[in-house]
Amino acid sequence: MADLAPAANASPASGLNPRLARIAAAFAGSDAVGSVSPLGHGNINTTYLVEGDDLEPFVLQRLNTVVFPQPRLVMGNLLAVSEHVEGRLRQEKGGPGPRWVFPKVLRSAGEEAWLEEEGNFWRAISFVPATTSLDALDTPDQAREVGYGLGKFHELVHDLPCERLADTLEGFHITPGYLARYHAVCRADAAAPGRAGRDGEREAWAHGFVAQREGWAGVLEEAKARGELPLRPIHGDPKVNNVLLDATSGQAVALVDLDTVKPGLVHYDIGDCLRSGCNPLGEETTALDQVHFDLGLCAALLEGYGAVAHRFLCPADHRYLYDAIRLLSYELGVRFFSDHLAGDVYFHTQRPGHNLDRALVQFHLTASIEAQEQEIRGLLARLQEAR
Ligand code: GN1
Ligand code: MG
Numbered sequence: 001m002a003d004l005a006p007a008a009n010a011s012p013a014s015g016l017n018p019r020l021a022r023i024a025a026a027f028a029g030s031d032a033v034g035s036v037s038p039l040g041h042g043n044i045n046t047t048y049l050v051e052g053d054d055l056e057p058f059v060l061q062r063l064n065t066v067v068f069p070q071p072r073l074v075m076g077n078l079l080a081v082s083e084h085v086e087g088r089l090r091q092e093k094g095g096p097g098p099r100w101v102f103p104k105v106l107r108s109a110g111e112e113a114w115l116e117e118e119g120n121f122w123r124a125i126s127f128v129p130a131t132t133s134l135d136a137l138d139t140p141d142q143a144r145e146v147g148y149g150l151g152k153f154h155e156l157v158h159d160l161p162c163e164r165l166a167d168t169l170e171g172f173h174i175t176p177g178y179l180a181r182y183h184a185v186c187r188a189d190a191a192a193p194g195r196a197g198r199d200g201e202r203e204a205w206a207h208g209f210v211a212q213r214e215g216w217a218g219v220l221e222e223a224k225a226r227g228e229l230p231l232r233p234i235h236g237d238p239k240v241n242n243v244l245l246d247a248t249s250g251q252a253v254a255l256v257d258l259d260t261v262k263p264g265l266v267h268y269d270i271g272d273c274l275r276s277g278c279n280p281l282g283e284e285t286t287a288l289d290q291v292h293f294d295l296g297l298c299a300a301l302l303e304g305y306g307a308v309a310h311r312f313l314c315p316a317d318h319r320y321l322y323d324a325i326r327l328l329s330y331e332l333g334v335r336f337f338s339d340h341l342a343g344d345v346y347f348h349t350q351r352p353g354h355n356l357d358r359a360l361v362q363f364h365l366t367a368s369i370e371a372q373e374q375e376i377r378g379l380l381a382r383l384q385e386a387r
Contacts, residue, residue, distance in 0.1 A: 024050040024060050026109045027124035031055040043347040057127040062120050071121040073166040075113050077261050084160040101128050101254040128254045131244035136282035140300035143277055147304025149243040149252030150273050154266055157233040158312040162263035165233055173268040175217045175331045182338045189341045197352025206337050209363045213330055219323045220267055228316045234269045236260025239276035267320055271328030277301050279365050286357055291364040299379050306386035318384045322377050326369045333362030
């Protein structure tokens with residue numbers, strides 16, 4: 001992916017990159033910007049934390065407009081969801097339940113919710129202080145909180161009509177579409193010369209893994225087409241490090257990374273959260289033989305989710321939850337593998353073969369989910385009974 005903005009570390013001795021400082025200042029009102037430092041390690045957008053002596057810290061992000069070709073619509077969705085959730089949170093205020101924060105969109109000097117500069121699209125949102133985020137979970141308490149966080153988010157948005165949200169990322173989580181792209185990439189790849197990071201043996205294994213499951217991969221889209229599963233507002237990317245946990249109590253307080261909020265199936269979110277939360281080695285590991293889906297974390301995550309989910313899940317939703325967990329892991333594997341074969345054009349990578357490594361992690365995780373199907377179905381049955 002072309003990355004045209006200067007890197008944050010290309011800064012002068014003062015430590016402040018002048019261009020980033022100028023862009024950050026547009027969202028900082030009259031307060032001086034002290035520092036702009038890289039935040040997190042997303043695979044798509046570029047994110048910074050902006051701080052200053054008198055400044056409320058905020059998150060500055062350059063949206064990847066190759067992935068999100070209509071960034072104004074992304075902001076439209078974010079504003080619609082935040083208005084809805086703010087209303088819901090105002091009603092709840094003073095009521096029971098733990099603290100919950102919805103990050104606020106900041107206005108630029110031009111009073112817009114974004115800044116367009118030299119072909120780049122920038123926006124800023126409030127920073128949620130005194131929180132941590134984890135790339136992988138290792139205790140049931142953490143998993144329960146992550147599950148609760150996703151459930152809380154779904155509960156807050158489920159009554160926002162989908163018509164108020166645009167489809168900002170066509171084809172997102174439509175597994176048959178990713179498979180069609182995989183086949184197109186395979187055809188082009190067959191004619192392309194070798195590149196660094198290629199590994200014939202591991203690629204052949206991955207091709208076989210994809211092929212064996214293709215017949216089943218339309219399961220959620222078919223249920224959606226039959227009218228069994230309704231569209232609802234979803235987060236789109238609720239992997240564990242997008243759930244912020246209070247630094248002291250460990251309780252979930254916010255979901256961040258809201259660019260993928262749009263109409264979809266809650267199954268995409270539930271599957272994505274579980275494939276991420278129940279993989280204790282995390283999606284960047286290279287210890288493939290140790291990759292596994294952890295049932296203890298799964299039980300706790302579903303327990304946290306179930307504490308709120310009974311307010312909006314319907315019986316048909318429950319029928320497809322096992323498939324969702326298996327599918328989202330498989331789908332992400334197909335996406336990483338296709339990107340590897342296409343020459344790493346979508347996900348940011350740090351080394352040749354990085355996307356192949358990531359794909360194999362997801363395929364090993366899928367195999368571990370399949371090997372534990374009965375146990376996972378047992379845990380899902382408990383979720384259905386939860387009240
Ligand atoms: C991407 O950029 P990031 O890390 O928030 C991707 C998700 C994947 C994730 C895997 C818009 O999210 O779908 O699950 O990488 N986002 C998009 O780490 O494609
Ligand atoms: Mg994301």
